[in-house]
Amino acid sequence: MRIVNLASGGLDSSLVSVLASEQNIELFPLFIDYGQRAAAMEWKACCEVHKKIKTVKPVRMDISGFGKVILSGLTSELLDIRKDAFTPCRNLLFLVIGASYAYQVGADSVSIGLLSEQFSLFPDQKENFIHTAEDAIIAALGKNIKIVTPLSEFSKSDVIALAHRKGLTNTYSCHAGGLSPCNKCISCLEFQGNTKKG
Secondary structure (H helix, E strand, O other), X not given: OEEEEEOOOOXXXXXXXXXXXXXXXXXXXXXXXXXXXXXXXXXXXXXXXXXXXXXXXXXXEEOOHHHHHOXXXXXXXXXXXXXXXXXXOHHHHHHHHHHHHHHHHOOOEEEOOOOOHHHOOOHHHOHHHHHHHHHXXXXXXXXXXXXXXXXXXXXXXXXXXXXXHOOOOOOOOOOOOOOXXXXXXXXXXXXXXXXXXX
């Protein structure tokens, strides 16, 4: 099996890479710079994680112009990093790019680190979206490239616990892009809430 993993350097997508490498799946990590504020820190973490688990170096795709035009709290300091976090069609864009790359490298799947739907905040994190996107991609490519969500039964606390057991370190999940967590974005608040519980 060959799989393109949409790798952001964050905990969820990094755990997907770890699990795939343990199963001897041929992995093609793909990092997408869509103009997010945290791109530099995410890319650094993405490279460090994949070097540690001894996979091929991630490929970086630069579509940073997207974030210059499609503004959200993730792409612009002018907007609230938490209240304005929704970035329209971001995951659809990721999946289309991932599927295009999968087509090119002969992979049969694209993985995205979405968690259980009960924890989804936005429409492009839900199961119905994944099925619809997969159908559109198959129709567009004329080839059966699957979208897989290996963490779809996981909560954030499940991810944190498993990542700890796997010794996964050096990930980066803050949307602000600073050297230290901002403690304000959805990702920071989600992580803090779950580490306090655990």
